[in-house]
Amino acid sequence: MITDQEIQQFSEMGAVTIDTPLTQQQLTAASTVFDRLLPFCEPKTGEKPRYRVSTTCTFYDPELLDIIQHPFFEEVAKRVLRADEIRFFQTAIVTTYPQPNTPFSFDQHVDIQYCLSDLDATPRRMVCTYFLWIDDVTAQRAPLMYRPGSHRLIAKNRESQPELKGIVPPVAGVSLDGLPALDYADAIPVVARVGQASVLTTGMVHGASINVDTLPRKAMVITFTAADVEIDLPQNQAATKRTYDRELKKRLRPERAHIVPA
Numbered sequence: 001m002i003t004d005q006e007i008q009q010f011s012e013m014g015a016v017t018i019d020t021p022l023t024q025q026q027l028t029a030a031s032t033v034f035d036r037l038l039p040f041c042e043p044k045t046g047e048k049p050r051y052r053v054s055t056t057c058t059f060y061d062p063e064l065l066d067i068i069q070h071p072f073f074e075e076v077a078k079r080v081l082r083a084d085e086i087r088f089f090q091t092a093i094v095t096t097y098p099q100p101n102t103p104f105s106f107d108q109h110v111d112i113q114y115c116l117s118d119l120d121a122t123p124r125r126m127v128c129t130y131f132l133w134i135d136d137v138t139a140q141r142a143p144l145m146y147r148p149g150s151h152r153l154i155a156k157n158r159e160s161q162p163e164l165k166g167i168v169p170p171v172a173g174v175s176l177d178g179l180p181a182l183d184y185a186d187a188i189p190v191v192a193r194v195g196q197a198s199v200l201t202t203g204m205v206h207g208a209s210i211n212v213d214t215l216p217r218k219a220m221v222i223t224f225t226a227a228d229v230e231i232d233l234p235q236n237q238a239a240t241k242r243t244y245d246r247e248l249k250k251r252l253r254p255e256r257a258h259i260v261p262a
């Protein structure tokens, strides 16, 4: 499932890639749904094409709900978050299409900032994020880029500020130039095989990159928190989540519905 060593890698580096028990059939079925929900649209005159297409907490396709409610993700999240019970937080699907004649580059930001006492608590007061790879992701095919260990440098810095310590911060994107200038490691790509999942924290410096390959890259993002840990979302995302949670709870199998907050 996930080894102690892999959990340690998640904790220290901020990301670890693990195998999942999803079958090729499940992954192919999910991939077909991605093609339907996230097509590449030719831009209207005067507009730029969008190569990164995504949607968050909007889909109920059985092929995707099967993945969200797969016991594997619940069990691994429990171990990673050191929690007896976990709850679904958010989900998104993203396709990054090849971007012709564009050099490789990537974004760098954090979505949330923790203190060391949040990261090292039991249960951990943080979001556990899965990037499930629906295709092979290579260094050319829009890998997620990240600076290993940067979440802990930021967390250590925040821990030393009394006004920030002990407060679970809301989700809010901050780009690298808005972060304290700490001794961050160089950014490296997450590469993985189809069907693997990268378990990570978006509290590390990370970002999407350009797809300089010839095939699209598809990822399903699923996030969880410990059952009794509250993480605040921006108002619009919180409203979308409440609606989605209500609907999801009705649509998951009865024996799996407990993963969705009441």
Ligand SMILES: [Fe+2]
Residues within 6 Å of the ligand: 109, 110, 111, 202, 206, 207
């Ligand atoms: Fe992000």
